[in-house]
Amino acid sequence: MRSILTLSLVFSTIRLATPLVWAAIGGLYSERSGVINIALEGLMLAGAFTAAAVTFYTHSPWAGVGAAMLAAAFFALLLAVVCIRFKANEVVAGTGINILFLGLPAVLSGALFLSSGSTPQIPQDELLPTLSQVVRIGPQWRVLTDVSIVSFLALLVVGLTSYVLHWTPFGLRLRSVGENPEAADAAGIRVNRIRYAGVVLSGVLAGVGGAYLSIGQSSLFTRNMTAGRGFIALAALIFGKWRPVQTMLACVLFGFADALTIQMQGVVKLPSGEDVPVQFIQMIPYVVTIVVLAGFIGQSRAPGALGVPYDKES
Amino acid sequence: MKVLRDLLFPSLAVLCAFLAGAVIVALVGDSPIETYRLLLGSAFSWPDGIGYTLFFATPLIFTGLAVAVALRGGLLNIGAEGQLYVAAFATAWIGITFANLPAVVLVPLCCVAAIVAGAVWGAIPGVLKARFGSHEVINTIMLNFVAVALVGYLTQYHYRIPGDPIMETAPVGSGAHIPRLGAFIPGLPARIPLNIAFLLALLSSWLVYVLLWKTKWGYEIRATGQNPAAAEYGGVSVRREVVLTMAISGALAGMVGINEVLGYRYRYYDGFSDNYGFTGIAVALLGRNHPFGVVVAALLFAVLQRGGVPVDAFTQLVSKDIVLILQALVILFVAAEAAFRRGGRRRGAEG
Numbered sequence: 001m002r003s004i005l006t007l008s009l010v011f012s013t014i015r016l017a018t019p020l021v022w023a024a025i026g027g028l029y030s031e032r033s034g035v036i037n038i039a040l041e042g043l044m045l046a047g048a049f050t051a052a053a054v055t056f057y058t059h060s061p062w063a064g065v066g067a068a069m070l071a072a073a074f075f076a077l078l079l080a081v082v083c084i085r086f087k088a089n090e091v092v093a094g095t096g097i098n099i100l101f102l103g104l105p106a107v108l109s110g111a112l113f114l115s116s117g118s119t120p121q122i123p124q125d126e127l128l129p130t131l132s133q134v135v136r137i138g139p140q141w142r143v144l145t146d147v148s149i150v151s152f153l154a155l156l157v158v159g160l161t162s163y164v165l166h167w168t169p170f171g172l173r174l175r176s177v178g179e180n181p182e183a184a185d186a187a188g189i190r191v192n193r194i195r196y197a198g199v200v201l202s203g204v205l206a207g208v209g210g211a212y213l214s215i216g217q218s219s220l221f222t223r224n225m226t227a228g229r230g231f232i233a234l235a236a237l238i239f240g241k242w243r244p245v246q247t248m249l250a251c252v253l254f255g256f257a258d259a260l261t262i263q264m265q266g267v268v269k270l271p272s273g274e275d276v277p278v279q280f281i282q283m284i285p286y287v288v289t290i291v292v293l294a295g296f297i298g299q300s301r302a303p304g305a306l307g308v309p310y311d312k313e314s
Numbered sequence: 315m316k317v318l319r320d321l322l323f324p325s326l327a328v329l330c331a332f333l334a335g336a337v338i339v340a341l342v343g344d345s346p347i348e349t350y351r352l353l354l355g356s357a358f359s360w361p362d363g364i365g366y367t368l369f370f371a372t373p374l375i376f377t378g379l380a381v382a383v384a385l386r387g388g389l390l391n392i393g394a395e396g397q398l399y400v401a402a403f404a405t406a407w408i409g410i411t412f413a414n415l416p417a418v419v420l421v422p423l424c425c426v427a428a429i430v431a432g433a434v435w436g437a438i439p440g441v442l443k444a445r446f447g448s449h450e451v452i453n454t455i456m457l458n459f460v461a462v463a464l465v466g467y468l469t470q471y472h473y474r475i476p477g478d479p480i481m482e483t484a485p486v487g488s489g490a491h492i493p494r495l496g497a498f499i500p501g502l503p504a505r506i507p508l509n510i511a512f513l514l515a516l517l518s519s520w521l522v523y524v525l526l527w528k529t530k531w532g533y534e535i536r537a538t539g540q541n542p543a544a545a546e547y548g549g550v551s552v553r554r555e556v557v558l559t560m561a562i563s564g565a566l567a568g569m570v571g572i573n574e575v576l577g578y579r580y581r582y583y584d585g586f587s588d589n590y591g592f593t594g595i596a597v598a599l600l601g602r603n604h605p606f607g608v609v610v611a612a613l614l615f616a617v618l619q620r621g622g623v624p625v626d627a628f629t630q631l632v633s634k635d636i637v638l639i640l641q642a643l644v645i646l647f648v649a650a651e652a653a654f655r656r657g658g659r660r661r662g663a664e665g
Binding site: 036038078082085086087088089091092093095096097098099100102103104106107108110111116117228231234235238277279280282283285286287289290293294295302 | 343390457633
């Protein structure tokens with residue numbers, strides 16, 4: 001086992017956990033406000049495609065990230081309007097957004113790049129930078145400098161979210177409309193306005209997660225490149241009990257499982273001499289979530305009004 | 315009046331979705347009219363258009379019924395995708411393991427395998443909800459991924475023919491083949507995979523109707539879906555209903571395996587499902603969770619799916635993925651039904 005627990009495993013874990021953290025923290029804003037967000041997958045895809053396409057045209061990854069945030073926020077707003085204004089079932093509407101982004105990037109890339117679902121390659125120097133490309137520090141810090149800026153920013157976002165949630169009026173309002181909208185309303189809080197903010201924020205952050213996938217971790221957008229990461233992020237959010245730091249740790253755990261899968265391929269053998277089937281490691285996040293939800297590893301309690309539309313009249 | 319409204323809202327939703335889709339096609343730079351002509355027109359030629367459309371409709375009827383039954387019972391089954399994968403694999407597993415049995419035994423056995431495997435995979439989130447109160451939506455999503463991994467493992471490590479580069483199992487015994495409809499209908503060539511499972515799908519739709527509206531079981535399912543507290547007060551065990559409803563839902567999704575394995579590929583082919591489980595959600599919603607509505611909605615989506623092929627081939631810029639966009643738009647518009655209802659109410663007040 002020692003041979004695989006290397007530094008590269010640590011890096012790999014950080015790389016794989018980064019998009020999960022962005023999406024899961026995004027999901028946190030939506031769900032703590034009381035709106036189920038299973039559209040994280042689609043919103044990440046929106047971000048990933050937009051980032052790659054915009055970076056291709058502007059040659060600036062930061063323009064790409066900005067556009068990804070805007071695009072994902074726009075579709076999160078669409079989700080919010082459908083769910084909050086028109087009281088659609090949040091799960092159904094989220095599924096709609098997810099299916100939309102199986103199709104929309106493919107159609108757009110066909111029209112823009114005459115390809116069947118992917119964007120052109122983006123040159124290495126136009127991708128999101130690692131720390132070493134931004135600050136100059138000695139080679140002894142190599143370990144840190146190989147990590148993408150976006151990973152550090154993710155850490156920052158987790159800290160900020162923790163602060164916002166517990167120490168700001170907005171955070172208090174967000175939590176109160178998610179737990180008990182009637183009481184929040186009675187206290188003069190505009191319930192649905194806060195919920196709109198929560199859902200749109202989830203789009204902004206999931207968009208960054210998606211952008212990191214296409215112009216950070218790889219160098220182009222490919223069809224359905226999230227491959228379920230939006231759902232793993234959702235799983236991490238539940239495993240993390242809808243709290244920022246725990247959610248991040250869950251993302252790291254799931255990222256680690258993913259990294260381990262990649263490292264173990266062809267290296268670690270079962271006593272019988274066969275490869276360890278990767279499928280069993282791939283199952284981990286999902287099985288863990290089911291187990292946690294069932295209350296076997298501490299109770300994971302959802303926000304009180306999660307999934308319940310708020311209607312002032314009723 | 316009620317029937318009229320049941321037809322009106324889905325039609326409006328489809329119309330809006332198509333209009334929004336047309337805008338996207340126009341923005342992309344193609345002609346919406348030409349695209350829709352290709353999308354909708356190719357489904358009605360004989361024999362290929364009609365044959366393939368009905369073939370594509372078959373799995374969507376099953377998954378649409380699965381989602382609809384669950385919704386009638388107050389449950390949202392996002393797990394039809396996982397259920398149909400597990401079931402299709404189980405079907406092939408029986409078909410391979412007992413390959414030498416004669417068709418009279420093997421076909422029913424395989425069908426039972428599909429139904430039971432789907433029911434079991436569907437019942438798991440039901441049990442989890444009944445026993446631990448965990449939400450079926452999250453569990454069905456998670457179980458989709460577990461199902462794909464599990465079946466992928468079994469295919470890759472245990473049931474693949476050694477050396478086969480494709481992720482598929484060995485073929486099932488010839489006794490496990492069910493006839494294609496071309497065998498009975500003159501002019502329908504056997505290469506078109508439309509098979510008896512389509513008739514089974516229609517039969518299932520009727521059976522679901524009978525179950526839900528003509529039996530005590532169905533009454534209890536619907537009562538639980540409408541108001542669990544009242545149902546419990548009325549003597550229904552809500553926990554039992556939750557498990558039962560999810561099992562029936564899973565069984566219906568599992569029957570996709572009959573169409574796929576026994577009627578089409580004659581083996582389990584990894585990743586065969588073209589989002590059938592998720593499209594089933596759209597089908598159920600558009601069909602207003604009524605078994606007959608589900609058939610109509612499944613046919614509509616099958617027409618689009620069939621139409622995607624010529625769209626890919628004959629338009630300049632739009633690809634067949636426009637079908638996915640239309641599906642998504644239909645889901646969003648149907649889900650946001652209140653938008654139409656508001657207008658409807660106002661109109662009602664004026665008249």
